[in-house]
Amino acid sequence: xxxxxxxxxxxxxxxxxxxxxxxxxxxxxxxxxxxxxxxxxxxxxxxxxxxxxxxxxxxxxxxxxxxxxxxxxxxxxxxxxxxxxxxxxxxxxxxxxxxxxxxxxxxxxxxxxxxxxxxxxxxxxxxxxxxxxxxxxxxxxxxxxxxxxxxxxxxxxxxxxxxxxxxxxxxxxxxxxxxxxxxxxxxxxxxxxxxxxxxxxxxxxxxxxxxxxxxxxxxxxxxxxxxxxxxxxxxxxxxxxxxxxxxxxxxxxxxxxxxxxxxxxxxxxxxxxxxx
Amino acid sequence: xxxxxxxxxxxxxxxxxxxxxxxxxxxxxxxxxxxxxxxxxxxxxxxxxxxxxxxxxxxxxxxxxxxxxxxxxxxxxxxxxxxxxxxxxxxxxxxxxxxxxxxxxxxxxxxxxxxxxxxxxxxxxxxxxxxxxxxxxxxxxxxxxxxxxxxxxxxxxxxxxxxxxxxxxxxxxxxxxxxxxxxxxxxxxxxxxxxxxxxxxxxxxxxxxxxxxxxxx
Numbered sequence: 001x002x003x004x005x006x007x008x009x010x011x012x013x014x015x016x017x018x019x020x021x022x023x024x025x026x027x028x029x030x031x032x033x034x035x036x037x038x039x040x041x042x043x044x045x046x047x048x049x050x051x052x053x054x055x056x057x058x059x060x061x062x063x064x065x066x067x068x069x070x071x072x073x074x075x076x077x078x079x080x081x082x083x084x085x086x087x088x089x090x091x092x093x094x095x096x097x098x099x100x101x102x103x104x105x106x107x108x109x110x111x112x113x114x115x116x117x118x119x120x121x122x123x124x125x126x127x128x129x130x131x132x133x134x135x136x137x138x139x140x141x142x143x144x145x146x147x148x149x150x151x152x153x154x155x156x157x158x159x160x161x162x163x164x165x166x167x168x169x170x171x172x173x174x175x176x177x178x179x180x181x182x183x184x185x186x187x188x189x190x191x192x193x194x195x196x197x198x199x200x201x202x203x204x205x206x207x208x209x210x211x212x213x214x215x216x217x218x219x220x221x222x223x224x225x226x227x228x229x230x231x232x233x234x235x236x237x238x239x240x241x242x243x244x245x246x247x248x249x250x251x252x253x254x255x256x257x258x259x260x261x262x263x264x265x266x267x268x269x270x271x272x273x274x275x276x
Numbered sequence: 277x278x279x280x281x282x283x284x285x286x287x288x289x290x291x292x293x294x295x296x297x298x299x300x301x302x303x304x305x306x307x308x309x310x311x312x313x314x315x316x317x318x319x320x321x322x323x324x325x326x327x328x329x330x331x332x333x334x335x336x337x338x339x340x341x342x343x344x345x346x347x348x349x350x351x352x353x354x355x356x357x358x359x360x361x362x363x364x365x366x367x368x369x370x371x372x373x374x375x376x377x378x379x380x381x382x383x384x385x386x387x388x389x390x391x392x393x394x395x396x397x398x399x400x401x402x403x404x405x406x407x408x409x410x411x412x413x414x415x416x417x418x419x420x421x422x423x424x425x426x427x428x429x430x431x432x433x434x435x436x437x438x439x440x441x442x443x444x445x446x447x448x449x450x451x452x453x454x455x456x457x458x459x460x461x462x463x464x465x466x467x468x469x470x471x472x473x474x475x476x477x478x479x480x481x482x483x484x485x486x487x488x489x490x491x492x493x
Contacts, residue, residue, distance in 0.1 A: 101487055101488050101489075110489035178414035178418040179353055179418060
């Protein structure tokens, strides 16, 4: 029996990041941390200890001057769709506590802090290193507690956390739609914090199921191939793992697109033609 | 039968009778201990577990609904979809002024202690959910599946006196979340506000308990 979804339509929220526009300024990281009450420490030099839901990585083409090229790659949670409901994202399939699941109405992968008991199996499973463990209780500088967002519950030590695509913003947008007797939310009503903070406008966020949304026009997801981008300039990280991420990257440069996966010699030539 | 055999038989009988009375005492002791522990667990422990706090002053819902007409005069949905919950001082002051309107002692406290000093009333919220819970009043009040306040909140709208707020000393949650019945017996839909109670209704109404993020944050 098909389950009836009484609460409106089914979305598939996704993100496209134009790497040619990204300057690596880190605004998305800061915006994300303050939006989601991400804890920080005085000494953040130990990167195994620090938490950043959105993290900017630096890529290089490995060539020496004058051919050196640099590219910055922001990495949120990929919110993998997996192949189907029986083969969900790596983290969802391994969690022994069902502390993380895929929301069928939005496609967003949740993380329930009160349910998580900190085994970190999901962190081992995630091929994108998008999950972080709270080794310590958060310590906010005096007075900062008053500036925390009430829409996101702060985490305690011993649990895993990750990017939620600012799910609370979706909830707020939906509440507004309820009051205005609308069934759907509009594209601009639900945008993640990083999307809005990016000064270069490199991040596009929206519904991958809705052809009128900018992200759909940008990546042209192929519904018959698990949302694989039909735009030849777009790619997803570690595409061949079939995790089917909802985060897409766009670049004109071939070496950048090639860095989206680890290719053996000669392999890239075959794959790239598929894109073309 | 030799004498030796006789004596051993006697010994055995003696053991038997002694053993019986020992067992009887044991059973009695067990029953008494069971009743004592059982009663203290069910009657005394809940009293120790919950602290009782009085509201800053008594609030008469009947008096107010008679004046204003309905719940949503004070507890309303805002235009942006959020919920007003317990009204703030400014909302109260849309009607109340520094001079009491009626002649109750509680209004006098409200006027003197809070309106005159422009201080928010530190109400205890009976139905306050834990921090990890996202609850949307809009989703439950609007649309074709709209619900009545009473379904979850009971007949608080018909109360003349504010009951004391009972707080779980371990979790810090209100008594209304766990429910009054220590046996876990639920007679009305508003007796409890635990996750299972939400899920039960969700399953009935929408066909599924919903994904985690529907109600968690």
